[in-house]
Amino acid sequence: MKALIFKGKNKIEWTETTEPVIVEPTDIIVKIEGFTFSHAYYRPYLGQDDSVALNTIMGHEGVGIVTAVGGSVINLRVGDRVAIGCITHCNICQWCLRKAFAKCVNGGFILGTKINGTHAEYVRIPYGDNSVIKISSTIKLADALMLSDVLPTAYENVIKKVDFQNINNIAIIGDGPIGLAVLLLINKYHKEVDVYGHHSRKLDYFEKLGAHKGYDSTKTSLNIKYDLVIECVGHDRGTFEQAQQMVNFNGTIITIGVFNKSVVFNLQQLWYQNITVHTGILNVYTLDELVTKIEAKEISPMQLVTKAFNKNQVLQAYEAFMDKDIFKVVVKL
CATH class of the missing domain: 3.90.180.10 (Medium-chain alcohol dehydrogenases, catalytic domain)
Known part of the structure; x- marks a missing residue:
């Protein structure tokens, strides 16, 4: 063979x-x-x-x-x-x-x-x-x-962990296949979903499939706050720190990305904001x-x-x- x-x-x-x-x-x-x-x-x-x-x-x-x-x-x-x-x-x-x-x-x-x-x-x-x-x-x-x-990764780490009833807006960090799988699965909840990435063609496709807005992370200030932030990049690219900046008071961070080194975890900030953090392999x-x-x-x-x-x-x-x-x-x- x-x-x-x-x-x-x-x-x-x-x-x-x-x-x-x-x-x-x-x-x-x-x-x-x-x-x-x-x-x-x-x-x-x-x-x-x-x-x-x-x-x-x-x-x-x-x-x-x-x-x-x-x-x-x-x-x-x-x-x-x-x-x-x-x-x-x-x-x-x-x-x-x-x-x-x-x-x-x-x-x-x-x-x-x-x-x-x-x-x-x-x-x-x-x-x-x-x-x-x-x-x-x-x-x-x-x-x-x-x-x-890719599909169970998104489903088990997001859909099975989140109560969407009290969530108004969502950010997906990462314009790759995991981020897109997340979007396809959460579209049914009719929430406002923004996507942050680096590739204009991919961001356009996210918008075509239901995202409210695709943002170039390198050119966008992170001044919008989200009830749910889903990190789909990992490694050592600063995306977990980005998620912590973007999450709203009483919000949730889910990190699906695979990290190869330690990242900054601002516990004092997350504690004060009453933030929930989920992570884990599928x-x-x-x-x-x-x-x-x-x-x-x-x-x-x-x-x-x-x-x-x-x-x-x-x-x-x-x-x-x-x-x-x-x-x-x-x-x-």
Whole structure:
């Protein structure tokens, strides 16, 4: 089979490798129909961290057809179409029993980092009963692929944590795919949503999909106060400090962005303003809810997809994804 293999700083290869096989009785093998890319691979690709080992098949997002199941698999059959969650979990360890699947002692965020991932024609998924969700053939590939990571990230970190009843205005910091997924999910609440970012084309698209206003963060003074501020950037770019400046008295800050170093936490200011702060990694426990919403046409995740590619264009797709004007790309095998 062919797979996208990490070869070190600024080097990946779409090349032939060995097909996966069942290793544990809880495993399944999935023939990949299509996959998408995550910004989680920016830093390893640029040589800025070592979370991905050399010669690992990359990827934690994918949709496909089950082609083999281990002897202990109960809920899946060969031929089932599934969306693969980015978190692998055993469902029996102390953290899984608390629904903290990302901290699973036997799994967690391992696809494409500790074990071979989804950017391949076939992938082995440990704990198959728990780590994928069955989907119908009527769900389009572009919609289904957003179930792996970006959509549950937004849903679990925002929709499941916030009571929108007493919120009048919302700020999204970050004009990337996570910020856009947040917008698509909160549009139903008919709140005034402003978006702060650096890319004019992306900000225009946010406005097209329902944002009240897109602001260039480099040119805008942060003098508007918001009941809810959702930080979707992370790293060390000052966006958490920005969120603290923008939040209104008695407001809420949610930070979804992944940080690679400590940030300034103005506790004395937040305490005095009675601010609530939420943060945390997704646990992919809401896929059934999101599938229902897609089937009912309540949301259209394919609006996150900027470009589509085929199996002969994998490297071009990865290069396109690095473009700052791109939200998500889809590769159909």
